[in-house]
Amino acid sequence: MGGGSHTDLIAALVALGGLVAFSGLALYAIRRAKSARRRQIEDSATALPVARAKRPALRPEDVEGGATEAEPTASDEPLTTAPSSEPLPTSQPASLFASPATVPREAFPPRHPAAVSPPLAPVTPVAPPPGRLSSALPVEKPRGPERPMPARKREVAALVPGLERTRSGWVSRLGQLFASKKELDPALLEEIEKVLLTADIGVRTSQKLLGELRESLDKKAIKDPAAVWTFLRRRSVEILTMDAPPVAFATAQPFVLLVIGVNGSGKTTTIGKLASKLQSQGKSVLLAAGDTFRAAATEQLEVWGAKVGAPVVRGKDGGDPSSVVFDSVKRARAEGIDVVIADTAGRLHTKTNLMEELQKVRRVTGKALEGAPHETWLVIDATSGQNAIAQAQVFTQAMSVTGIVLTKLDGTAKGGVILGIADQLRIPVRYIGVGERVEDLREFEAEDFVEALFGEASVGERHVS
Ligand SMILES: Nc1nc2c(ncn2[C@@H]2O[C@H](COP(=O)(O)OP(=O)(O)OP(=O)(O)O)[C@@H](O)[C@H]2O)c(=O)[nH]1
Ligand SMILES: [Mg+2]
Secondary structure, three states: OHHHHHHHHHHHHHHHHHHHHHHHHHHHHHHHHHHHHHHHHHHHHHOHHHHHHOOOOOOHHHOOOOOOOOOOOOOOOOHHHOOOOOOOOOOOOHHHOOOOOOOOHHHOOOOOHHHHOOOOHHHHHHOOOHHHHHHHOOOOOOOOOOOOOOHHHHHHHHHHHHHHHHHHHHHHHHHHHHHHOOOOOHHHHHHHHHHHHOOOOOHHHHHHHHHHHHHHHHOOOOOOHHHHHHHHHHHHHHHHOOOOOOOOHHHOOOEEEEEEOOOOOOHHHHHHHHHHHHHHOOOOEEEEEEOOOOOOHHHHHHHHHHHHOOOEEOOOOOOOHHHHHHHHHHHHHHHOOOEEEEEEOOOOOOOHHHHHHHHHHHHHHHHHOOOOOOEEEEEEEHHHOHHHHHHHHHHHHHOOOOEEEEEOHHHOOOOOHHHHHHHHHOOOEEEEEOOOOHHHEEEOOHHHHHHHHHOHHHHOOOOOO
């Protein structure tokens, strides 16, 4: 038993020793682990670029053809070496930092909070491989269906509301005729004649168009109603198209524009709108208040002058309009103003003294500046329909009219008068008025006008153009 207890004692001592040794080892292991962890934490705080270098990045071998040798690596260029004036976002992968020689500074997003996590896309051109250049660089894609409406279509679309009354009047009636008839027969021709004669185009121009139509039918050049519609559209464009160069405002200093027309036709309003347009194009404008006849006419022009920032030269009420225009041209010459627009009185054209007065204005303007007025525009109110053609004839006999402005097309179904005026006077229509806003004075373009007038919407379901 004594031997057994001795053996037990030895076994207990061995076990205790083993326990102590194990505890020591365990303690040592824990300490090692702790210090390793501490070092790891310290390392991760000081050697961030190295850690970041492990993030997915463009490497030479990733890129077909390889990167340039000058391309710095992450370890070559730690975060602290990034230009201090514009630090790169901290989440930017270090390996994507390229030297200024290979990546333009603009390739990086600007400094703002959203730049904390910049998309990688801007850095893509770090080293575009020659073979993949076209796909690596931004390429202007061919424009798809989202392409903005071409300028011409926009012009036409803008005109349509202003011509709505004329469109829904005789143009629509014509359209319905063609939509309901499949065959071209004498009855259809008679119907067309009726519509044209009531369309304010004027008897002369309507008869001319019908004569041409019959001739084309006889020659079998026109075979169906759709071809008649096409014919009328084409002839309208031809009638409205004049061989006139655009108004060359820059050819004289000042360029003098005389505006004439019966009272209420829209002269003063047109002058104000035009002055606004010219000023917005960078031309300086002076307005001459040549209507000394009508009470408040000058004030009306002054309101426009103040609105668009153009000086207004005025005379005495009831005074001589030619002296106002003379003074205006002299002042514009002295002050280097680009354009003078002269308003005039609009007493009824049947009173011969108005025509004499206008002729005097023209002569005196020429004395203030040789060659002036450079243009004389007749403003015609479209709502007066065929009367407008008669008015225009009286004015053009007395004055050398170089352009027509047809106003108030938005307020009438008599827009066809434009065809009669253009056909009989052969004077270019320069502007049309389709409303009271400045932008409603629109430069006249024959094709756009006809498109807006005869567009598909007028002819119902059937596509005949
Ligand atoms: N709806 C519409 N109204 C217009 C247009 N052009 C002018 N007007 C209006 O027509 C009216 C007469 O215009 P004015 O510019 O005073 O006409 P005016 O020829 O100078 O008239 P007088 O000075 O009396 O000879 C005004 O109420 C204008 O606002 C247009 O294109 N559309
Ligand atoms: Mg006026």
